[in-house]
Amino acid sequence: MAVAIPVGTYGAAFGAASIAAGFSILQTCLLSLLLFSGASQFAVVGVMGSGGSALSAIATGSLLGFRNGLYGLKMAPLLKLKGFKRVIGAQLTIDESTGVAISQEGRGDEAARYGFWATGIGVYFFWNLFTLLGALGAGAIGDPAAWGLDAVVPAAFLGLLWPRLTDNKTRILAISAAILALLLVPIVPAGIPIIATALLAVIFGSRAKQ
Amino acid sequence: MSQLWIATLLSSLICFFLKYLGYRIPESLLNRPVIQRINSLIPIALLSSLVAVQGLTIEQEVVIDHRLVGLLVAAIALGFKANFPIMMLLAAASSAAVYNL
Numbered sequence: 593m594a595v596a597i598p599v600g601t602y603g604a605a606f607g608a609a610s611i612a613a614g615f616s617i618l619q620t621c622l623l624s625l626l627l628f629s630g631a632s633q634f635a636v637v638g639v640m641g642s643g644g645s646a647l648s649a650i651a652t653g654s655l656l657g658f659r660n661g662l663y664g665l666k667m668a669p670l671l672k673l674k675g676f677k678r679v680i681g682a683q684l685t686i687d688e689s690t691g692v693a694i695s696q697e698g699r700g701d702e703a704a705r706y707g708f709w710a711t712g713i714g715v716y717f718f719w720n721l722f723t724l725l726g727a728l729g730a731g732a733i734g735d736p737a738a739w740g741l742d743a744v745v746p747a748a749f750l751g752l753l754w755p756r757l758t759d760n761k762t763r764i765l766a767i768s769a770a771i772l773a774l775l776l777v778p779i780v781p782a783g784i785p786i787i788a789t790a791l792l793a794v795i796f797g798s799r800a801k802q
Numbered sequence: 803m804s805q806l807w808i809a810t811l812l813s814s815l816i817c818f819f820l821k822y823l824g825y826r827i828p829e830s831l832l833n834r835p836v837i838q839r840i841n842s843l844i845p846i847a848l849l850s851s852l853v854a855v856q857g858l859t860i861e862q863e864v865v866i867d868h869r870l871v872g873l874l875v876a877a878i879a880l881g882f883k884a885n886f887p888i889m890m891l892l893a894a895a896s897s898a899a900v901y902n903l
Contacts, residue, residue: 635848753846773855777863
């Protein structure tokens with residue numbers, strides 16, 4: 593499984609970052625089991641860790657989770673799920689499973705469905721396993737900064753951001769969002785600077801066709 | 803209930819609900835170009851501001867420290883198309899090295 597190693601590393605980084613942000617091992621594992629969406633999970637622990645309120649953590653995590661709903665829209669006609677299977681399918685609807693399903697569509701619906709389930713289940717397993725290992729590991733080390741853990745979280749966000757910067761518009765948006773957030777940090781409560789930049793995305797998206 | 807528990811459980815609930823909603827609403831409702839565009843841009847704005855806030859601030863101050871070195875190394879690694887684990891390890895190692903100087 594080609595996805596296992598990157599997912600494992602990333603899951604371990606999440607587990608460690610969550611502990612460093614003050615979450616317990618149980619809470620950390622519940623986030624991976626129940627929320628199961630990397631960017632949202634990192635956002636929730638990142639905002640709480642930097643002193644934000646639960647409300648801003650939830651808002652940031654949810655805004656990042658919104659895209660999974662649109663993946664679901666795309667996957668629904670392919671998977672045709674009902675009842676409990678739909679609950680499971682929904683929970684496994686993330687960047688990786690949707691991406692693999694879409695990439696397999698040329699080889700027929702059966703291959704696309706297989707891609708979705710195999711990726712979703714594989715990522716779920718490794719993500720949760722390594723979250724636990726990362727959380728246990730972080731409990732064992734002392735100062736997170738001495739191990740570079742405080743740089744791992746922004747680096748993880750950068751790694752998620754990088755492939756999305758496909759043209760000038762997205763690059764300009766990314767730079768404007770970073771600057772706006774830094775300008776807001778000293779004057780509004782923690783967490784708000786991040787949520788505020790979603791407005792920039794709305795402005796950029798409602799204007800300009802390209 | 804503590805703030806951490808509220809954040810853990812409510813964000814999990816809402817994020818699951820958003821996933822599930824995608825399977826329950828008619829496609830035409832959200833399948834508009836402007837929604838699709840905004841949806842692809844929101845993660846860019848949020849992830850970029852998270853990079854900045856997590857890498858360059860402490861509480862309510864902008865602070866330049868060892869984390870910036872880790873971030874720059876991560877950016878260089880990504881520029882060279884390094885894969886995720888390598889990039890994270892390089893970022894952690896370089897930041898820790900500067901911190902422990």
